[in-house]
Structure formats: structure tokens, C-alpha cells
Amino acid sequence: MAAVSMKPVDRLPFWPKIFDIYVKSQSAPFCDMSLNDVHNYIGSDKHAKVGACYKIVRKNVSVEVIKDNNTNTTVYKTPVGSTTAIDKYTASSDSWHPVKHPIETLEDLKIMTVFFTNSKTEIDYDKLELARQRYKEIGDDAITSTNIGTSALMEFVERLAGVENANYLLADYPDEVSELFEEIHKDILRRAEISAENSPADIINIMENTSTTLISPTQYRTYCFDHINQYGSIVKQAGKPFMIHMCGHLKDLLPDLSKLNASAFEAFTSPTLGNTTLLDGRTGCPDKCLIGGTNAILWTQDSDTIIKKIEENLDALPHHRGIVVTSAGVMPPFAKPETIKTVCDWVKSYKIRM
Numbered sequence: 001m002a003a004v005s006m007k008p009v010d011r012l013p014f015w016p017k018i019f020d021i022y023v024k025s026q027s028a029p030f031c032d033m034s035l036n037d038v039h040n041y042i043g044s045d046k047h048a049k050v051g052a053c054y055k056i057v058r059k060n061v062s063v064e065v066i067k068d069n070n071t072n073t074t075v076y077k078t079p080v081g082s083t084t085a086i087d088k089y090t091a092s093s094d095s096w097h098p099v100k101h102p103i104e105t106l107e108d109l110k111i112m113t114v115f116f117t118n119s120k121t122e123i124d125y126d127k128l129e130l131a132r133q134r135y136k137e138i139g140d141d142a143i144t145s146t147n148i149g150t151s152a153l154m155e156f157v158e159r160l161a162g163v164e165n166a167n168y169l170l171a172d173y174p175d176e177v178s179e180l181f182e183e184i185h186k187d188i189l190r191r192a193e194i195s196a197e198n199s200p201a202d203i204i205n206i207m208e209n210t211s212t213t214l215i216s217p218t219q220y221r222t223y224c225f226d227h228i229n230q231y232g233s234i235v236k237q238a239g240k241p242f243m244i245h246m247c248g249h250l251k252d253l254l255p256d257l258s259k260l261n262a263s264a265f266e267a268f269t270s271p272t273l274g275n276t277t278l279l280d281g282r283t284g285c286p287d288k289c290l291i292g293g294t295n296a297i298l299w300t301q302d303s304d305t306i307i308k309k310i311e312e313n314l315d316a317l318p319h320h321r322g323i324v325v326t327s328a329g330v331m332p333p334f335a336k337p338e339t340i341k342t343v344c345d346w347v348k349s350y351k352i353r354m
Contacts, residue, residue, distance in 0.1 A: 021094030116183035120185035138289030152181035196238035211248015232261025254284030292328035
């Protein structure tokens with residue numbers, strides 16, 4: 001929390017982003033250990049989720065999910081028609097990937113606008129109680145966060161329309177797309193309000209996956225900046241840090257990111273997978289906490305190579321306030337727990353400059 005708040009720390013925090021699929025992919029004894037036990041072996045400064053405390057209430061619209069082995073078919077039903085999304089599961093990455101987006105045509109766009117117009121966010125007291133219980137269970141063992149979703153443009157690009165079709169629709173039907181975006185924005189605003197006021201989580205997070213490989217800087221300024229700033233303002237007024245998950249190419253966005261109502265950028269990914277070093281981030285955004293500083297490709301190397309690169313990047317910084325070293329994106333299974341522990345021990349011993 002001190003690092004997120006840009007305050008002096010006694011050492012750099014280190015959080016490898018490993019999850020259950022990582023543990024399962026390791027050899028004995030790690031594959032037989034719990035995720036928490038593997039983190040304890042490594043010496044991680046942990047980051048845990050406490051769950052959302054809101055629910056979606058729908059009127060005159062509905063969602064039907066049909067599961068068939070590794071395929072999920074989601075049907076969005078409205079008074080003006082229905083549209084379908086299809087996702088496939090990949091075991092090796094433990095993730096779902098869209099193979100059909102629900103918005104392919106202008107008609108689909110209008111259907112989904114009606115769907116979001118008739119979907120409202122409300123506080124869920126049962127979920128809130130579960131979040132409080134989870135927060136109490138975690139105690140001092142980890143920093144905690146809760147997620148409020150994804151802003152309209154990134155939701156449109158990633159899940160609703162897909163990268164290519166999203167750009168065609170933005171060009172051909174800008175007014176209709178903007179109407180959809182406003183309905184999505186209202187939903188995320190309400191999630192931000194409910195979470196900031198009620199969640200026990202230390203940090204409120206938004207899952208953006210921002211990258212100039214997906215959207216342009218102009219699109220970010222036009223469709224993302226104001227929306228995200230409003231969420232950040234709500235969270236800030238509640239006295240909590242606002243963290244933005246951005247795991248892609250960010251260098252051309254730094255002038256805009258520096259102006260956001262945000263405390264931290266999480267998954268800050270270095271070259272060659274990303275395109276933004278810690279020095280780029282600290283120079284462009286001097287008052288933001290940077291959580292990341294490495295990339296998945298680097299973590300496939302031996303510990304000496306990883307340490308040498310991290311040291312090079314840390315040495316280049318004017319100071320080390322607001323720096324949390326992580327794997328940026330998800331830790332690749334090729335990085336063995338022994339390797340991560342060696343790097344973790346080194347990071348904790350690195351001589352910082354406050």
C-alpha cells in the first residue's frame with residue numbers, strides 16, 4: 001500500500017502473477033501444493049481478490065448460457081431481437097477466448113444497446129458479506145482488490161465486436177456506437193460508486209488491457225479517457241486507490257495516462273512484449289505507481305538473465321518510490337518456482353533509493 005501511494009518503503013515489493021493453472025503445470029512437489037503454499041515458498045508479496053459486491057438486474061432482457069464441453073454459447077435476448085456470443089476454452093492457458101462476437105452488424109449493435117439500457121447495477125448485500133468474510137480471512141497476508149469491469153471501448157473491442165469489426169462499426173455508425181458506450185458507461189459508473197462506498201478491498205481495479213496494438217491514442221482520448229477519469233474520481237473521493245490493469249503497448253499513451261485520476265498502472269509490461277520501460281513510465285507519469293517492469297518472455301530465461309535485466313531497469317530510475325516488481329502479465333509456466341524464488345530474494349535485497 002505504501003508503494004501504491006508513492007510513499008517510501010524499506011524494500012521493493014515483489015508479486016509473481018501465478019494462479020492455479022501455473023501450479024498444476026509444475027513438477028513435484030509444487031504441483032501437489034496449494035497456490036498459497038507456492039507463494040509462501042517463493043516469498044511473494046501477495047495480491048488477492050475479494051469479489052464484487054454488486055449484481056446486474058435486468059428488465060425485459062435476459063441472458064442464456066449454453067455449455068457444451070469446452071464451448072460456451074451466450075444468447076442475449078431483448079424485445080428487439082437476440083444475438084449470440086461463442087467462447088472456447090483452452091486448457092493450456094486456462095482461459096476462454098471469443099470465437100464469435102455478439103455484435104457483427106448494425107442490427108446486433110442496436111440489440112446490445114437495448115440489452116445494456118435494460119440492465120442496471122445494484123448493490124448485492126450477500127456478495128458484500130462474502131467479500132467482507134474473504135477480506136477478514138486474508139488479513140495481513142495480502143493486499144486486496146476488487147474489479148469493477150472494463151470501460152466501454154475496450155469492452156467493445158475485446159468482447160462485444162472484436163478488434164477489426166469494432167473499427168468498422170466505429171467508422172460506419174459512430175452515433176449508434178456512442179449510444180451503446182454511454183449505456184455501458186452508466187453501468188461501470190454505478191459499479192464504481194457501489195464498490196468505492198462498500199467494498200472492504202484495499203484497492204478498486206478496472207480491467208482495461210489497454211494497448212495501442214488494439215486501439216489508437218486518438219481513440220483512447222476520445223472514448224476511454226473521460227470515462228476512466230470519472231471512475232477514478234469516484235474512487236478517489238472514497239479515499240481508496242484506483243488501479244488500472246493495462247498490459248499492452250502504452251508508450252504513446254503516457255501523456256494521457258499521466259493526467260488520469262489513478263494511483264497505479266498494473267501489468268506495466270516491458271519490451272519486447274510490451275513497449276514501455278519503467279523509466280519511460282516514471283518519466284511520463286511521475287506520480288503514478290508502476291506495477292510490473294518485466295514481461296513473460298524475460299521470465300522464460302534463467303534467473304541470472306532475469307535479475308540482470310531487472311537490475312538494469314531499476315538502476316536507470318531516478319528513485320524507487322511507487323515501484324512494484326511483478327511478472328506484469330501472467331507468469332509463464334516455463335518459469336520454475338525455484339527461478340522465481342531466486343529473483344524474489346534478489347529483488348528484496350536490491351538497494352533502493354527513496
